[in-house]
Amino acid sequence: MRNRLAVGCLILLAVLCLLAAGAPLIEAMLGIDPEAVDLMARLEPASAAHPLGTDELGRDVLARLLEGGRVSLAVGLATALIAALVGTLIGVAAGYVGGALDALLMRLTDGVIALPLLPLLIVLAAVDPAKLGLPAEMVGSPWFGLARIVAIIGLVGWTTVARLSRAAALGLRDRDFVRASRATGAGPLRIMRRHILPNVVSPVIVATTLSVGNVILLESALSFLGLGIQPPLPSWGNMLSGALELIHASPALAVWPGAMIFLTVLAFNFLGDGLQDAFEPRSPTTRL
Amino acid sequence: MLRHLAGRIGQSAVVLLIMSFVVYGLIGLMPGDPIDLMISSNPKLTPADAERLRRVYGLDQPLLGRWWAWLGAALSGDFGHSRLYARPVLEVMAAPLVNTLLLMGTALTLSLAVALPLGVLAGTRPGSWFDRAANLLAFAGISMPVFWLGLMLIVLFAVRLGWLPASGVEAVGGGDRARHMVLPVLTLALAGIGQHLRYMRAAMIETLRQDWIRTARAKGLSWRRVVLRHALRHALTPVATVVALEAGALFSGALITETVFAWPGMGKLIYDSVMGNDFNLALATLLLATAVTLAANVAADLAYAALDPRITWR
Numbered sequence: 157m158r159n160r161l162a163v164g165c166l167i168l169l170a171v172l173c174l175l176a177a178g179a180p181l182i183e184a185m186l187g188i189d190p191e192a193v194d195l196m197a198r199l200e201p202a203s204a205a206h207p208l209g210t211d212e213l214g215r216d217v218l219a220r221l222l223e224g225g226r227v228s229l230a231v232g233l234a235t236a237l238i239a240a241l242v243g244t245l246i247g248v249a250a251g252y253v254g255g256a257l258d259a260l261l262m263r264l265t266d267g268v269i270a271l272p273l274l275p276l277l278i279v280l281a282a283v284d285p286a287k288l289g290l291p292a293e294m295v296g297s298p299w300f301g302l303a304r305i306v307a308i309i310g311l312v313g314w315t316t317v318a319r320l321s322r323a324a325a326l327g328l329r330d331r332d333f334v335r336a337s338r339a340t341g342a343g344p345l346r347i348m349r350r351h352i353l354p355n356v357v358s359p360v361i362v363a364t365t366l367s368v369g370n371v372i373l374l375e376s377a378l379s380f381l382g383l384g385i386q387p388p389l390p391s392w393g394n395m396l397s398g399a400l401e402l403i404h405a406s407p408a409l410a411v412w413p414g415a416m417i418f419l420t421v422l423a424f425n426f427l428g429d430g431l432q433d434a435f436e437p438r439s440p441t442t443r444l
Numbered sequence: 445m446l447r448h449l450a451g452r453i454g455q456s457a458v459v460l461l462i463m464s465f466v467v468y469g470l471i472g473l474m475p476g477d478p479i480d481l482m483i484s485s486n487p488k489l490t491p492a493d494a495e496r497l498r499r500v501y502g503l504d505q506p507l508l509g510r511w512w513a514w515l516g517a518a519l520s521g522d523f524g525h526s527r528l529y530a531r532p533v534l535e536v537m538a539a540p541l542v543n544t545l546l547l548m549g550t551a552l553t554l555s556l557a558v559a560l561p562l563g564v565l566a567g568t569r570p571g572s573w574f575d576r577a578a579n580l581l582a583f584a585g586i587s588m589p590v591f592w593l594g595l596m597l598i599v600l601f602a603v604r605l606g607w608l609p610a611s612g613v614e615a616v617g618g619g620d621r622a623r624h625m626v627l628p629v630l631t632l633a634l635a636g637i638g639q640h641l642r643y644m645r646a647a648m649i650e651t652l653r654q655d656w657i658r659t660a661r662a663k664g665l666s667w668r669r670v671v672l673r674h675a676l677r678h679a680l681t682p683v684a685t686v687v688a689l690e691a692g693a694l695f696s697g698a699l700i701t702e703t704v705f706a707w708p709g710m711g712k713l714i715y716d717s718v719m720g721n722d723f724n725l726a727l728a729t730l731l732l733a734t735a736v737t738l739a740a741n742v743a744a745d746l747a748y749a750a751l752d753p754r755i756t757w758r
Contacts, residue, residue, distance in 0.1 A: 267459045270741045272696045272733040275714045279467065279730065282718050284475040373589055377700055380591045381715065399595060400704065403610070407599040414592030422587035429583075 162430020165423040172420060176229050179222035190219035191388060201408070211398070211409060221412055224390040228417070231305055231391070232372040232424075238310040239371075240364040243317025248356060250318070251325025252348050262322070269315050277374065280308045281383035298389050305384050309374055317363050324356040358435040365428035369421035376417050392417045445749070452745060456738040463734050464518075464727075468511045471723050479503065514727075524724035528717065533728045537713065543613060544709035547702070548694045550625065551632035556687065559637045563644025567679070568671055570649055578641060585638015594631045594704035601627060611706035628705040632698060636690070643686050647679040654678075681751040685744040692740020696733035 175182070183190060201209050209217050250261040285295045285304070294300055325348075328334055334351050342350070372392075378384035379393030387394055392413040399410035479494050479501070489497075497503075503510070517524070523533040566578035602610035609624050651657065652675055660670045699711030706712075710729060717725035 263455075267462070270456070270459060270738050271463065272693065272730075272737045274699050274711075275696045275730055275733050278699075278715060278718055279470050279474075279726070282475070283470055283473040287473045287475075369587060373587075376589050377591060380589075381700070381703065382719075393589075396592065396595065400598075403595065403598055403603055407603055410592075410595045410599060414589055414595065417589045417592065418584075418587055421589070422583060425583055425587050 159430055159434070162427050162434075165426040165430070168423050169420070169427065172225060172423075173229060175222060176225040179219075179226050182222060183219050186219075188216045188219045190215060190223045190390065209406075209408060211395075217409070217412060220390045220395060221392075221416060224392045224395055224413060225416060225420075227302070227385055227389060227391040228372055228375060228393070229420070231302060231309075231375050231385070232368045232420075235306045235309045235313060235371045235375075236364050236368040238306065239313035239367060240317050240360055242310065243314035243363075244321045244353070244356065244360055246314065247318040247321030247323075248325045248348055248352050251322035252329055252344065252352055254326075254329070258322075261318070265315050265318050268312060271312070273312060273374075274377070276312065277308060277378060278381070278383055280311065281305070281378055298386075301386050301389065305375055305378065308378075309371055313367060313371065316367065317360055320359045320363055321356040324359055325352050328352055328355055362428055362432045362435060365424060365431055369424035369428070372417060372421050372424070449742070449746070452742045456742060459738060460731070460735055464515065464731055465511055467727060467730050467734075468514060469507060471727055472507065474718070474721065474723075518728075523728040526717070526722055526725040528720045528722045528725065533724050536725060537710075537729060537732070540708055540710050540713045543707060544695060544698060544702070544711065547625070547628055547632065547707060547709055548691065548698060551629045551636065551698075552687070552691060552694065554629060554633040555636035555640055558633070559640035560644050560683070562637075563641045563683075564648055564671070564676065564679075566641070567645040567648025568652065575645075578645065582638040582641040582645070585635060586642070588635060588638070590631065590635045591700045591704050593635060594627070594701055597627050597631055598704075611704075613707060628701050628707050631701050631705070632694070635701075639690070640683070640687070643683050644679070647682045648675065651675045651679040677751075681748060684747045684751055688740050688744035688747050690740075692737040692743075695736040695740075696729075 179190075211217055211220065246261050246265070250258040281304075285300070286292065328351065334347060337347050337351055375384055375391065376393030376396075379391045380397050382394075382397055385391035385394050395413040396410060399413075402409055479497050505513075521534070525531065526533050526536045529536045562578050562581075566572075566575040569575050598610045601608045608626050609620070610627070611624075613621060613624050652671075657670060657675060660674050661667070665674075696711050696714055698709060699715055701707070702709045702712040703715055710733065714726065714729045714733060716722075717729055
């Protein structure tokens with residue numbers, strides 16, 4: 157029952173990723189352009205030409221939903237992977253090496269966890285990259301906007317993985333196979349790579365899957381507030397930022413992007429939960 | 445116990461101090477410049493005046509020196525003036541503080557009142573249809589984008605049905621506060637229910653596996669009594685910790701809900717001050733938010749020790 161749900165979510169996510177990756181193809185087939193502004197056809201209801209209607213600038217909602225999915229999924233996956241990488245490195249180093257390094261890294265982790273997440277993200281997102289001395293042409297490109305949001309969320313998102321992999325590394329440090337390896341002359345780097353890392357992978361995979369959902373929620377919230385992905389590049393979050401003013405004129409506009417966020421995050425959470433059951437059958441299960 | 449507490453408070457103070465420097469530095473990196481903003485409101489100022497102002501306000505000093513001066517003033521209770529509100533920062537923060545505490549307290553109470561009984565019921569019957577339904581609700585809760593939940597509630601109750609106001613704290617000319625609170629409270633509470641339900645359920649399942657539960661059953665106590673008198677108290681310990689942490693996070697984390705419903709609380713004040721280049725206000729509100737989350741962490745620690753008799757500190 158449980159695994160069927162997780163597999164179903166995996167299939168759903170695969171379909172979503174395919175749709176997002178193939179968005180340009182689908183748009184070409186349907187003959188619609190997500191950037192095409194048509195002020196004569198603003199806020200139109202669903203029709204044959206626009207299956208989900210048009211937004212406040214007359215752009216096709218379905219096409220923007222597909223494009224937004226590309227952005228939201230790409231940011232979610234990239235950020236979760238980077239955060240997992242950083243977290244694993246910090247956690248394994250702290251857990252295996254121990255001592256002062258462990259104390260230092262864990263105080264850092266505690267400190268980051270104790271900070272108010274949302275206000276911190278807002279301040280980081282409001283930083284003017286030009287004042288950091290970055291060249292203007294780089295700052296202006298849409299790629300920079302994407303990289304920036306990935307960096308900001310990644311900067312605070314590594315703590316869970318760091319704690320998990322530290323705990324796992326700590327438990328492995330004095331196991332016999334690790335001692336045997338040390339006795340044969342393997343250095344700490346080799347032991348960490350060959351023996352510790354492969355054994356911390358499963359909790360990290362679970363935490364990373366769950367964190368993709370969280371990253372998508374954070375990105376959409378920042379974009380909704382106007383501090384994440386900047387228009388005209390659509391993301392599911394920034395498609396909703398205009399919806400509040402238009403809520404009387406076109407309530408339907410507020411429905412679709414949010415429903416996509418909800419569905420995607422729900423699928424990642426179910427999948428992560430299913431993976432946890434698969435990796436750790438003894439943990440308290442959540443059966444559906 | 446006291447030594448541990450003192451240690452934790454000292455640690456938090458260090459984090460707060462570091463944060464004040466980081467935030468001070470970050471705020472300097474935000475778009476806009478205090479002197480440019482003054483010039484834009486007074487075209488008569490010449491570049492020489494701007495230079496002089498920069499010197500007068502100490503903006504030509506290095507970052508560390510400016511932060512030190514700010515810290516000295518802040519410790520004596522002077523957080524400067526707010527640019528947006530043209531009043532002392534501490535005065536500006538008073539009303540939003542009350543609004544946020546009101547919103548937060550109501551929402552948290554409502555959420556716990558619904559989630560804890562559901563979590564206990566689900567946790568005592570794992571695998572039942574009720575447990576599955578509760579789980580579905582919990583997963584829906586943690587996967588819901590809060591701003592979208594708010595938007596959907598506005599569409600339903602304010603636009604379609606017209607029962608409730610969509611934003612603000614009171615009607616024009618005052619009054620009607622309760623009705624203005626319904627939707628933001630509902631949004632925050634619904635968003636919290638999923639999380640609380642999950643923790644309560646997991647803690648209950650974990651507790652009911654303990655040997656001492658079997659002992660209590662074996663000595664002839666009814667199931668009901670075992671759950672309500674023995675297991676519940678134990679299972680509430682981790683939940684209390686989580687709730688303490690969450691109260692700290694909500695203080696500024698209700699930001700999205702407050703923005704959607706134009707509820708003038710701390711979260712919205714932080715957002716508005718950052719967006720409006722109100723450097724003094726942004727700095728003070730951010731540090732207050734940090735102080736509150738740090739305090740919540742210490743409180744969670746204390747709650748854990750107070751509720752679990754097995755924990756004694758060196």
